[in-house]
Amino acid sequence: MTVTEEIQALREGIDGLDRELLELLNRRMDYARRIGEIKARHGIDPFDPAREEAICRCLTARNRGPLSDESVRAIYREILAASRILQQPLGVAFLGPEWTYSHLAAISLFGHNARYVPHRTLIDVFDALNKNLAHIALVPVENSLEGGIAQTMDLLYERPVVIVRECYLEIAHCLAGRGGEVAAVKRIYGHPHALAQCRRWVFENLRHAELHESASTAQAAQHAAKDPEGAAICSLQAACHHGLKILAERVEDHSGNTTRFFALGHRKNAPTGHDKTSILFAVPDKPGALYTALEPFARWQLNMTRIESRPNRLMPWQYLFFSDFEGHRDDPQIEDSLQALSERTSFLKILGSYPRSDPMKPIRFDFEKVRFGGEN
Ligand SMILES: O=C(O)C(=O)C[C@]1(C(=O)O)C=C[C@@H](O)C=C1
Incomplete structure (x- = not known):
């Protein structure tokens, strides 16, 4: 067999599989379209981040290669985006212009097939969500070198939003x-x-x-x-x-150098078994107030992954605490801790529970080089 014949034989194998994949993908899309119709009839939001994460997690757990888990996720990101297009194109507001790191973070979560709308300021991004001009607002929250993004934290306090996803993006300049x-x-x-x-x-x-x-x-x-x-x-x-x-x-x-982003929406997520919860609270001005507020978390051995304070701009010299911990707000221990916290704080806002991402494994966009035609 010549080299050309050998390659040709293998290509025939690929062509056969591609036909099967296309057939299977279309059958999958048909199921998604039918789910979309049921959701539309009952006024249910078509986008379900917890279900999407459960699908990806289940597939990467089954994956035996040679595809990397990262590739499985990248492929499913686009399959799910195509599926959402059939139901209702997802509108995603982000801090523009196009090809900012916020745009890349949005693509890493929702694939290339969404309706991405760049906005000039973070306030406009929040407004787009609050005025129902977008289903999702994508905002930067903290950077591994620079710390919390103050304006995002202030807007999380002021606006009625729910965190539905998080992602960590490697910043490569x-x-x-x-x-x-x-x-x-x-x-x-x-x-x-x-x-x-x-x-x-x-x-x-x-x-x-x-x-x-x-x-x-x-x-x-x-x-x-x-x-x-x-x-x-x-x-x-x-x-x-x-x-x-x-x-x-x-x-x-x-x-x-990594930046963490939140995808904000309006609807609470169902638990995936691998979640994180973010809250925002203020404590009364008395000795031991912060210790007392957090005591139930220690008692239940809940892993707090972040706590950061910000001045409360509505009440000078008072502070807001932003905190994240592992678990979902519907988990019994977390429900109990949040109940206790609400009794020990002067203000409590549960920002949301969402599928947890690993900060040590940020999304890398090197593969995009291929899409844009290589090294120049
Ligand atoms: O399972 C659903 O609820 C669907 O709508 C289907 C589906 C999918 O294609 O798997 C599509 C969009 C949702 O965000 C989650 C999953």
């Missing part, structure tokens, strides 16, 4: 320009955080370049696209979208 080499770059555009995260690299490689702050990494790419001697610090995707050449990859000074 590149330097991208219209051409030439790194040494020829005279101006660098970047969001202040991105510039700060690449300070050492810029000092060592482009000490004499002028730094220009932009409203977002995607806007930095827009500026660089108009400046033949400029370059942007942005994601690979923003660079490719604006037709920029990648001059250097991974220019951030610290690896492991």
Whole structure:
């Protein structure tokens, strides 16, 4: 058998399987469409993040390779997006413009097939959800290097929203320009955080370049696209979208730079058995108040994964505590702890229970290079 014949024989195997896969996928879509009709008749929200997560978790548990679990998730992200399109396209509001890290986080949760609507400010993103212009609002919550995003935390306090998903996205910056080499770059555009995260690299490689702050990494790419001697610090995707050449990859000074995002909606999730719950509370001004409030969590051995305080902007010199712990609000121990907490706090808001993601395994968007045609 010649090499060509050998490949041809294997390709026939692939063609046969692809036909079967297509047939199976369409049968799957038919079930989803029928579920969508039932939900529409009964006024049930078609989007069910807990069910979607349960499907992915069940499949990755069964997966024996050679597909990686990450690939299984990526494939199902798009299958579920196609399924939702048949029911009702999911409208997702995010902090734009297109190809910001918020946009990438949204795609990592909801696939490429959703109705993504960029907004200019975080307030507009929350408004889109509250005015029912979007089903989901995607917002950044905290960064592994910079800490909590203050404006998001304030809006979580003020607005009636429910957290329905979380995701951790690896922030990988590149330097991208219209051409030439790194040494020829005279101006660098970047969001202040991105510039700060690449300070050492810029000092060592482009000490004499002028730094220009932009409203977002995607806007930095827009500026660089108009400046033949400029370059942007942005994601690979923003660079490719604006037709920029990648001059250097991974220019951030610290690896492991990760941002956590919340997908906000209106509806409470059902438990998946692998959830996290976020709350927001204030304690009375007296000794031991915080200790007393949290005591039931310790008694039930609940794992608190975060606690962070913010000044209460409506009541000067009082503080709000944002806290996350493992488990679902319907779990008996958590119900009990929340009941006790409500009796020991001056304010309590349960922000939501949602499928838990692993901060140590953030979403990486390197595979997107393939989609955008490689290294330039
Ligand atoms: O199971 C459901 O509730 C469905 O609507 C089906 C389905 C799917 O395709 O599996 C589609 C959308 C939902 O977000 C969850 C799951």
